[in-house]
Amino acid sequence: MQAWHFTEMPYPHLPPLETLKTMRVSLASKHYDPKIGADLYNRYLDEYMIADELGLNMLLNEHHQTATCIDVAAPLSAAVLARQTSKGRICILGNPVANRGDPIRIAEEMAMIDCISRGRLDVGFVRGVPYEIFAANTNPTQTVERLWEGIDLVTKAWTTTEGPFNFEGRFTHRRAVNLWPRPYQTPHPAVWITGSSDLDNIKRAAGRGFVFATFLQPHAKVKWMFDGYRSAFMDTGLPGGGGTAYMPLVFTADSDAEAEAGARELTWYLDAKSEPQYRNPPGYVPVEFNVQALKGAFAGRTEAMRKQSIEFLKDQGVLIYGKPDDVAKQIHRLYDLVGGFDNLLMMGQAGHMSHERTVRSMKLFAKEVYPQVRDLARTKPLNAKVAAE
Amino acid sequence: MSAAGLDYRFLKLGGVDIEVGMQGAGSPVLVLAGEEQLENTLPLIGELAKSHQVVVPSAPGFGKSARPDWMTNPDDIAYLYLDLIDAMALKSLAVVGFSLGGWIAAEMAVKNDRAFSKLALVDPYGVKIGGPFDVDIQDIWTSHPDKVAALKWYDRTKGERDFTKMSDDELSIVARNIESFARFCWDPYMHNPKLKQRLHRIKTPTLFIWGENDGIVTPAYGKAYAGLVPGAKFASIAEAGHYPHIEQPAAFNKILTEFLG
Numbered sequence: 133m134q135a136w137h138f139t140e141m142p143y144p145h146l147p148p149l150e151t152l153k154t155m156r157v158s159l160a161s162k163h164y165d166p167k168i169g170a171d172l173y174n175r176y177l178d179e180y181m182i183a184d185e186l187g188l189n190m191l192l193n194e195h196h197q198t199a200t201c202i203d204v205a206a207p208l209s210a211a212v213l214a215r216q217t218s219k220g221r222i223c224i225l226g227n228p229v230a231n232r233g234d235p236i237r238i239a240e241e242m243a244m245i246d247c248i249s250r251g252r253l254d255v256g257f258v259r260g261v262p263y264e265i266f267a268a269n270t271n272p273t274q275t276v277e278r279l280w281e282g283i284d285l286v287t288k289a290w291t292t293t294e295g296p297f298n299f300e301g302r303f304t305h306r307r308a309v310n311l312w313p314r315p316y317q318t319p320h321p322a323v324w325i326t327g328s329s330d331l332d333n334i335k336r337a338a339g340r341g342f343v344f345a346t347f348l349q350p351h352a353k354v355k356w357m358f359d360g361y362r363s364a365f366m367d368t369g370l371p372g373g374g375g376t377a378y379m380p381l382v383f384t385a386d387s388d389a390e391a392e393a394g395a396r397e398l399t400w401y402l403d404a405k406s407e408p409q410y411r412n413p414p415g416y417v418p419v420e421f422n423v424q425a426l427k428g429a430f431a432g433r434t435e436a437m438r439k440q441s442i443e444f445l446k447d448q449g450v451l452i453y454g455k456p457d458d459v460a461k462q463i464h465r466l467y468d469l470v471g472g473f474d475n476l477l478m479m480g481q482a483g484h485m486s487h488e489r490t491v492r493s494m495k496l497f498a499k500e501v502y503p504q505v506r507d508l509a510r511t512k513p514l515n516a517k518v519a520a521e
Numbered sequence: 522m523s524a525a526g527l528d529y530r531f532l533k534l535g536g537v538d539i540e541v542g543m544q545g546a547g548s549p550v551l552v553l554a555g556e557e558q559l560e561n562t563l564p565l566i567g568e569l570a571k572s573h574q575v576v577v578p579s580a581p582g583f584g585k586s587a588r589p590d591w592m593t594n595p596d597d598i599a600y601l602y603l604d605l606i607d608a609m610a611l612k613s614l615a616v617v618g619f620s621l622g623g624w625i626a627a628e629m630a631v632k633n634d635r636a637f638s639k640l641a642l643v644d645p646y647g648v649k650i651g652g653p654f655d656v657d658i659q660d661i662w663t664s665h666p667d668k669v670a671a672l673k674w675y676d677r678t679k680g681e682r683d684f685t686k687m688s689d690d691e692l693s694i695v696a697r698n699i700e701s702f703a704r705f706c707w708d709p710y711m712h713n714p715k716l717k718q719r720l721h722r723i724k725t726p727t728l729f730i731w732g733e734n735d736g737i738v739t740p741a742y743g744k745a746y747a748g749l750v751p752g753a754k755f756a757s758i759a760e761a762g763h764y765p766h767i768e769q770p771a772a773f774n775k776i777l778t779e780f781l782g
Contacts, residue, residue, distance in 0.1 A: 157663070158663070266662075266663055269707075269708055270708075271703065271707040271708055272703055273700055273703050273704040273707075274704075302590070407665055408666060409663060409664060409665055409666060410663075413662065413703070414662070414699045414700050414702065414703035415699075415700035415701075415704060419693055419696045419697055419700060420693075422696035422699065422700070423689055423692040423693055423696050425696075426687075426692050426695060426696060427684060428684075428685070
């Protein structure tokens with residue numbers, strides 16, 4: 133099992149939350165102090181460099197118009213780390229190709245980072261959470277189609293080495309695509325896809341040999357998704373060989389009291405406030421889901437986890453915390469409950485959690501937990517092609 | 522749609538299955554419903570059907586009409602409805618369009634209004650009047666639902682719908698309508714940048730009917746829109762928002778009936 137350090141790079145120094153209507157999309161930037169922001173950017177990048185020294189991999193993402201995440205351009209932070217770290221893998225999870233609207237630019241950026249890092253890059257693609265629709269003004273009824281058309285174009289651009297090709301798709305038209313540089317890795321870096329409910333999408337990722345990742349979901353649902361992935365996996369020869377990834381909040385401490393204190397700080401992320409119109413833009417989820425929403429029975433993915441006790445979150449495998457042996461035990465339990473998984477994406481910093489506390493937890497994990505989980509077997513995806521033969 | 526007298530059938534137009542409600546006999550009136558299809562069950566339909574053949578199509582993705590992927594804006598719907606007029610051989614046709622339906626009616630008229638006798642547009646979207654930084658049409662998708670309701674209705678209690686009392690079939694239509702409205706109108710937001718330059722082509726006698734208290738598209742927007750259509754008249758209705766035909770049906774029906782003659 134591979135372990136990854138992750139922070140959304142939050143900007144938590146806000147007025148009292150009860151005085152704000154939202155932390156996302158429409159929070160005025162007068163609440164952002166550039167000097168504090170400068171400190172935060174450098175601090176979060178320092179933490180990734182420490183993660184690298186500790187033998188952890190580095191996971192980055194991006195969001196827009198939100199205090200929950202000031203990494204608004206993951207390729208920039210990945211480029212910094214490609215140059216400033218030397219060992220760990222770097223994964224952007226992911227490039228919001230549906231919202232960025234320029235797949236070729238993404239292909240170029242990823243190829244360049246892959247070269248600078250000498251092949252340490254994994255490239256995720258995401259459809260983007262509902263809030264992101266508004267910052268990009270993407271039509272919310274077409275994000276899945278935009279995602280896959282973008283991936284098709286990026287992978288074709290990476291792997292076409294004999295000169296220009298033509299692409300006239302539904303959303304992008306380019307008549308002379310000819311990528312320089314091409315990626316360091318062959319045929320191209322591992323591709324990761326995220327998902328939270330759409331099984332067809334998960335199987336589509338599996339069928340292309342991509343890694344499938346999901347975040348902060350109850351373990352029963354994670355198993356359902358991972359089983360779906362494993363049932364449809366095809367090895368297409370990509371570096372890393374596909375696999376599954378799960379992101380819980382993770383905090384490791386010397387004492388139970390300190391562990392609980394850290395765990396409570398991490399749940400800041402789950403309590404991020406937003407206004408209702410940003411949570412479920414029209415057409416973002418299928419009509420069947422919106423029928424339930426109209427009845428008041430569906431309010432979005434993270435809503436289900438809001439305001440739950442840390443004990444509940446721990447039982448669900450969404451929040452892992454404790455002394456090193458306890459943390460290792462919880463990871464083993466989660467591994468068994470979901471039928472195994474290959475990448476532990478640790479949201480190890482959130483909200484107001486200090487640099488010292490974050491690094492202490494990372495160090496304890498790297499030294500005392502990782503050796504207990506590193507050798508958990510790679511899951512054995514059913515190779516659908518072999519099974520068919 | 523539950524029956525309010527409309528008899529629904531399906532027509533295949535350009536390969537797309539389109540649901541069409543029909544009622545009454547006489548000179549034809551094409552009613553283009555708004556994005557919520559609230560018009561289909563109004564008494565207004567029955568009133569018009571006393572002396573007209575009333576035709577109420579569901580736009581692609583609305584009601585039970587299919588929505589092919591290639592259709593992305595109201596311009597596409599307008600061509601489909603021109604096919605509908607041909608397929609039903611409708612002549613000397615009065616067209617009444619509400620909100621999104623009004624926009625579609627305007628898109629039809631700039632292409633070919635030879636079959637039209639009258640054109641009534643009720644609080645339509647469709648054009649941008651101001652500059653890039655001006656909000657011509659209030660953003661219903663980035664605004665809090667309470668604000669949207671306040672902008673849309675003079676008396677918002679008239680717009681309340683109890684979704685918990687609807688069947689899944691009815692809710693599916695509500696959800697489809699919400700989704701398809703976004704499919705067609707998200708970007709450019711609620712307007713076609715070309716339409717403004719084409720409105721001069723309309724030869725049909727045209728009446729804009731506007732709720733005085735419409736906060737989504739204001740009467741000032743409506744008057745500027747009407748000013749782009751040669752000879753168009755403008756009528757406003759007091760104590761009414763975006764749906765004057767629902768908030769003030771008597772005043773609305775009087776204006777519309779006089780106009781249709």
